Amino acid sequence: MILSNILPPFSGGIAALMAPIPFLATVVAEDSPIILSGVLLTLVVIYLASKFGAEVARRLDFPPVLGELVAGVIVGVSALHLVMFPEGGLSASDSVIMTVLQGLNQLTPDALTRIFESQSEVISVLAEIGVIILLFEIGLESDLRQLKEVGIQATVVACVGVAAPFAAGTAGLMMLFHVAAIPAIFAGAALTATSIGITSKVLSELGQLKSKEGQIIVGAAVIDDILGIIVLAVVASLAKTGEIDVANVIYLIVGATAFLMGSILLGGVFNKSFVAIVDRLKTRGNIVIPAFIFAFFMAFLGNAIHLEAILGAFAAGLVLDETDARNELDALIKPIADLLVPIFFVTVGARADLGVLNPTVPENRAGLLIATFLIVVAIIGKLIAGWAVFGQPGINRVAIGVGMIPRGEVGLVFAGIGSASGILDKPLEVSIIIMVILTTFLAPPFLRVAFGLSTNPIPESTTAVETASE
């Protein structure tokens, strides 16, 4: 029996008995089996959506991850209201799953709100652990030597891919749409982002992760991620004080560089001790647990120094890719990733509110016009970045540019902060959200075409047995 799981059948009675004694955390104890129910039911919905979406996408010859994103939209705030988060003024009564729990447990509105928030927090953390594991897996699949070889190209692609859409977006908004400087800069900044999670997953599904183009894209997406953090810091301090917090910007640049370089250098030493430790362990989980201690600790470090958890996980994967335990680790991480990564993609889709695309809502119309402009800049800006690659004759520049297009959840952060801080008016906020959604959903099929894979079979498992024995 799980601690306190036993309470609900007579929660009224026990709650009444418990109320006057403060030292036992009664609120938590009473809610927690219901929170668990909510989490389990949400996971069932997420898994059903992810499998359904992935399988339909595959049969239509799209990357499975696109299907997971679309299925997420269907079960999320835009349609079925099953996978919901307490954001944008949504309350527990907007969530179908909360309504089900309410019916099963006769909860007070206060208790329901608490449970909705806790449940959503758990699902959010699971989604973040999902993308951490995805980037750990991508790091394991990437080749550090090859990444070093394409390092300069990746840096150029990232810098051009940040500068071009930022400049074109800001200038265009100011000149064509007469937007004031600060909101225009903010919207321009939102154009710089690249969703490393979506890009790398699509590359992996297309079997292109280890190609030179794939490694340039992953390298550039990592650098773009760091540049994005710096751009947001600059824009946010500009918006707040009208000045740029130079010290913070320098801290972020130095911190990011030191973190990535340091972890890779130290990794060379850790490599050998990792294998030595794994060989000595004799109980279950002798490879998985040390690997995840390292991955989660690096993710914590990345998060703690105000960078990104996923950067730490990616670095951890790169380091462990150099060890002899690598092939075993690859096989063991697959089922773990299969279980946790879909939570990330489905929730990204579930959070995207397609209501902003509805042209019958008057305030969306102005947004749709600006959005069209932003989407054009978003696509062309990254395609230019692809053309900036030099010294690589015969490389697929279009594929590299297309690989940088999806903004994903990163762009939504800009829109959320901009709107909350009052910098962005409604049309501009809506247009950024539309730009983010469309670049995210268009990039996977575009990438497939850019790699000329339209007629080749996707190099993924075709039978149950094959997958299981991978």
Next chain:
Amino acid sequence: MILSNILPPFSGGIAALMAPIPFLATVVAEDSPIILSGVLLTLVVIYLASKFGAEVARRLDFPPVLGELVAGVIVGVSALHLVMFPEGGLSASDSVIMTVLQGLNQLTPDALTRIFESQSEVISVLAEIGVIILLFEIGLESDLRQLKEVGIQATVVACVGVAAPFAAGTAGLMMLFHVAAIPAIFAGAALTATSIGITSKVLSELGQLKSKEGQIIVGAAVIDDILGIIVLAVVASLAKTGEIDVANVIYLIVGATAFLMGSILLGGVFNKSFVAIVDRLKTRGNIVIPAFIFAFFMAFLGNAIHLEAILGAFAAGLVLDETDARNELDALIKPIADLLVPIFFVTVGARADLGVLNPTVPENRAGLLIATFLIVVAIIGKLIAGWAVFGQPGINRVAIGVGMIPRGEVGLVFAGIGSASGILDKPLEVSIIIMVILTTFLAPPFLRVAFGLSTNPIPESTTAVETASE
């Protein structure tokens, strides 16, 4: 970049900007990267503790799970204060990990409390998912036909194992210690529990899960779990109104029986469709995701009808054990279980406050005397249950009895509810907690001796390669 992960470097500024706009969930957005940091750091500590404890235990020839429990005690409330939960009057400042996060992020006391609660909720749910996956795995390893064969023996063992310690404990407390009837009944009820998680994990580690004794113990522990829910319902309504809520008791008995029987009967049908579905899926996770949709849905059902999530997961494992996909599924679940199950055992240890064993605290002394009595009853009561097995010549009755001894987290629920409701005074509460801790920690080594395994090697992996290729 993860949604809102970008906030902390300038959280002061953004928080100030965000404060007046209510529609964005600023609290959640601002806290969530710090909650993620807390979860990651706690998981690193839990994994370090679990591996360290398991390896030391194995070298000392104890079951690894005992090492995980003890390591949990060391990192928990009793010693290092690393893995802490907001229970029993503990606040964020008692947690070393929260102090670290506080140092990294300059949080207000309110924010720290919020983050402590959210972080603990996430770890609690992860632990519960861990024990759900453990019971799913145990179900997969169990053999439904063999369980049916030993069903009557298991029922007898469970009933005797509930009745004997309940009667002896209640009578002894009233006659020897002059405890009033209601608290004596409550303490007697706490003696009935069996921790199915700890028992089945130890059996699995000893390679005895599939022996006749092992299957009787697992079957009896499942029935004991259901009896425990009923006993608690009876005792709680007795304590509250002085009467027994007969309708609720009948509902629980009928519900539990219908749930287990129904899921196994329906499972026979679901079996074939499961394999048919798995064979048609062509994207990653084609076996794992359908299996977990089933397991989590059954766990949700078990929880929703006010039984137990783990009963649903166990039933799901039993059903899927009958399918052709079973061997592949076994292999795929191993790394997932290795990652999530230790969270459960370490947190069970971390929540156990060994401070109640300190005889220099005056109020513990009365408890220690009663505890000695309760421990004797707890052990003898379950040993009698083992001797109640009939029609099985040559069976190891001692092992069966010993297998039922660990009370685990179940006993702590009784102590918590009894103390919160004011039924139990401090000495009686302390004595129940001591009884729970000691039976939990003594049972694993006892079980090993009872199976006569003291000189045989534990049939578990001995090298890294072997584990990985299992």
